[in-house]
Amino acid sequence: MNHCLDPECKDGPDSGPRLTRNTETLCRRCGGLLEQRLAELKARHDDVARLMLTPLPTRGSGGGNKRTKAEAPPVELNLTAHDWIVDATAKLTSWTRMVCEERGLRGPDRDDLGVLSGWLLSQMLWLLEHPAAGDLADELRDLSRTADSLSRVHP
Numbered sequence: 829m830n831h832c833l834d835p836e837c838k839d840g841p842d843s844g845p846r847l848t849r850n851t852e853t854l855c856r857r858c859g860g861l862l863e864q865r866l867a868e869l870k871a872r873h874d875d876v877a878r879l880m881l882t883p884l885p886t887r888g889s890g891g892g893n894k895r896t897k898a899e900a901p902p903v904e905l906n907l908t909a910h911d912w913i914v915d916a917t918a919k920l921t922s923w924t925r926m927v928c929e930e931r932g933l934r935g936p937d938r939d940d941l942g943v944l945s946g947w948l949l950s951q952m953l954w955l956l957e958h959p960a961a962g963d964l965a966d967e968l969r970d971l972s973r974t975a976d977s978l979s980r981v982h983p
Contacts, residue, residue, distance in 0.1 A: 833962030834858035836969065853961040862961070865968040866949055870942040872975035873916060879978055880909040909978055913941070916971050920944035923964060927951050930958075 832845040832855035839846065846855035854862060881904075921939050924947060928935040931954065936943045948955070955961055 832858050833959070834862075834965040835962055836966070852956045853959060854956055854965060858965055859956050859961075862956075862965045862968060863949065863952055865965075865972045866945050866952075869916065869920075869945045869968070869971065872972060872979075873913065873941045875979050876909045876912050876975050880906050880913065912971070912974055912978060916975075917941050917944070919967050919971065920948065923948060926960075927954070 829847040829849075830853065832848055833853045834845070834855070837845040837855060837858050846857065848855050852859060917939060920941060921944060924935045924944050927933065927948070931951075936947045955964060958964075
């Protein structure tokens with residue numbers, strides 16, 4: 829038996845990490861949370877994507893240039909939401925490439941967050957035995973917390 833590699837697993841013996849099963853690097857609880865966060869990542873992405881584009885406030889009809897009928901109104905970009913999407917996609921792409929390289933597999937054809945998270949879920953048993961599983965758990969926990977925080981700030 830080994831100790832769980834999740835950096836936030838602190839409720840095992842002597843307030844340290846829990847023990848893992850056989851060859852797994854995460855305890856049952858942390859492995860389940862990792863799988864849950866990965867499964868929920870697409871929904872979190874969709875929530876954050878809705879927050880990314882917000883319409884600019886309407887302006888008075890005072891002087892200046894007016895839009896023509898063919899012009900779309902300008903939109904303001906929520907940079908925090910945009911950065912989360914870029915970061916989440918980059919992290920899942922990196923994990924997917926690592927799995928492909930180490931296992932000799934061909935990964936998804938698209939760097940779409942929903943596709944990547946689904947593909948990584950299909951590799952979960954292997955990932956739970958990987959020495960970097962704690963890093964993956966930590967990254968997904970951070971992505972989930974940030975997405976949830978964004979959703980609370982911008983309902």
